[in-house]
Amino acid sequence: MPNKDQEVLVKVEGLSKKFCKDLKTSLWYGVQDLLSNLKGNRAERELREKEFWAVKDISFELRRGECLGLIGHNGAGKSTLLKILNGLLNPDAGKVTIKGRVGALIELGAGFNPILTGRENIYNNGAILGFSRKEINEKLDEIIDFAEIREFIDMPVQNYSSGMKVRLGFAVAAQMEPDVLIIDEVLAVGDMGFKLKCFKTIDEILPRTAIVFVSHSMPQVSRLCNQVILMEQGKSSFQGNDIARAIDLYYNRFLNNSSQEIFSDGTFRLEKVELMGATGYEGKVPVLHWNDNLNLFFKFKVKNVKEVPRFVISIFDKEQRPIAVFEKNDKNAGLEIKDGNLEFFVNHPNLQLTKGLYSLHVLLLKMNSSGPILRMNDVLSFQIIHKEDVWPPLLLKTNYQNYSIKNLTQ
Numbered sequence: 548m549p550n551k552d553q554e555v556l557v558k559v560e561g562l563s564k565k566f567c568k569d570l571k572t573s574l575w576y577g578v579q580d581l582l583s584n585l586k587g588n589r590a591e592r593e594l595r596e597k598e599f600w601a602v603k604d605i606s607f608e609l610r611r612g613e614c615l616g617l618i619g620h621n622g623a624g625k626s627t628l629l630k631i632l633n634g635l636l637n638p639d640a641g642k643v644t645i646k647g648r649v650g651a652l653i654e655l656g657a658g659f660n661p662i663l664t665g666r667e668n669i670y671n672n673g674a675i676l677g678f679s680r681k682e683i684n685e686k687l688d689e690i691i692d693f694a695e696i697r698e699f700i701d702m703p704v705q706n707y708s709s710g711m712k713v714r715l716g717f718a719v720a721a722q723m724e725p726d727v728l729i730i731d732e733v734l735a736v737g738d739m740g741f742k743l744k745c746f747k748t749i750d751e752i753l754p755r756t757a758i759v760f761v762s763h764s765m766p767q768v769s770r771l772c773n774q775v776i777l778m779e780q781g782k783s784s785f786q787g788n789d790i791a792r793a794i795d796l797y798y799n800r801f802l803n804n805s806s807q808e809i810f811s812d813g814t815f816r817l818e819k820v821e822l823m824g825a826t827g828y829e830g831k832v833p834v835l836h837w838n839d840n841l842n843l844f845f846k847f848k849v850k851n852v853k854e855v856p857r858f859v860i861s862i863f864d865k866e867q868r869p870i871a872v873f874e875k876n877d878k879n880a881g882l883e884i885k886d887g888n889l890e891f892f893v894n895h896p897n898l899q900l901t902k903g904l905y906s907l908h909v910l911l912l913k914m915n916s917s918g919p920i921l922r923m924n925d926v927l928s929f930q931i932i933h934k935e936d937v938w939p940p941l942l943l944k945t946n947y948q949n950y951s952i953k954n955l956t957q
């Protein structure tokens with residue numbers, strides 16, 4: 548819930564920005580807009596041929612201590628919105644009001660002059676943020692130490708690796724403690740150690756700062772943000788503080804209902820796979836409740852082979868990480884190929900996967916030699932429902948018992 552006691556640091560009202568898909572036309576529109584501005588007319592609000600809205604009608608308020616996550620697929624308009632907030636782009640409509648100093652980490656190396664050294668760039672950026680030379684001198688060591696690039700601080704930034712640029716950028720943006728901090732996906736470039744350090748720093752400064760955070764990493768969004776805007780073709784398709792709901796919607800957008808054959812020697816073909824006893828459907832995706840039994844039915848068409856293969860059936864989560872694998876069938880599992888068909892069930896009692904979307908990948912190996920026969924990804928997707936939204940893949944059924952005197956004497 549928004550903390551109404553805190554002051555609003557960022558207010559965005561009906562923000563829109565359009566771009567043109569074609570450079571020549573864009574230049575021509577630019578000239579037209581310039582002339583019409585000189586005559587005192589506002590820039591065109593309607594789309595002209597080849598134009599599109601990169602950001603359309605976005606509004607939000609952000610208070611000190613709040614972190615807004617901007618999520619959405621590539622090209623949804625997130626970076627464009629950040630650039631407008633940071634004053635790098637002018638909107639075609641709407642208004643941005645920001646109170647206080649803005650620190651931004653937008654494009655890799657943006658805000659740095661490549662021919663100046665790291666040290667000179669710290670002074671430049673500090674000055675842009677509104678700090679005096681004396682204030683920057685006081686922070687200089689902290690910034691260099693945080694970025695862990697003391698050895699290279701007098702080297703031109705153009706010779707820095709991408710990780711070094713991000714280290715310096717984040718160190719300046721965060722150590723100067725701006726009132727508003729804008730962070731684009733760039734943090735993804737840093738190594739694990741630096742990322743952890745950045746998140747620790749964000750946690751530390753958040754109570755005094757308003758943060759706008761763009762990321763494709765949903766664990767990071769859920770860890771940091773207390774409001775989210777899910778962007779789709781420039782518009783907000785979801786906005787609010789139900790982060791779990793926003794993340795579900797984001798993942799559903801990437802839902803791929805078609806299975807993918809990676810390898811086949813032509814002997815086995817998957818004809819059917821079904822989740823038995825689903826409690827419902829979300830779109831076409833079968834739904835189970837946490838702790839339900841998982842019952843899968845498989846049917847393969849078999850050509851010129853009599854030997855039952857070994858099955859490796861894995862569960863992948865929405866980030867495409869393998870999180871579980873079923874025990875392989877052994878020779879004596881009793882499976883049989885009959886009339887060119889191999890049909891069987893796979894059962895697992897009390898599936899304790901956490902809320903969310905999962906998919907099955909299947910690998911068939913020769914029983915004796917383990918040579919590959921068939922490999923298929925995403926043969927089935929299913930959704931687990933639970934009231935609790937937790938990030939680890941397993942929520943284990945647990946009993947808590949009071950530690951009583953009776954237990955002591957037992």
Ligand SMILES: Nc1ncnc2c1ncn2[C@@H]1O[C@H](COP(=O)(O)OP(=O)(O)OP(=O)(O)O)[C@@H](O)[C@H]1O
Pocket residue numbers: 566567568601619620621622623624625626627628
């Ligand atoms: N200067 C520009 N001129 C024309 N089109 C642009 C310009 N900058 C961005 N666009 C277009 O605007 C749309 C939104 O781009 P933007 O970079 O904001 O997306 P994004 O959500 O940040 O994507 P990503 O996740 O890939 O970083 C895209 O279609 C992009 O091609």
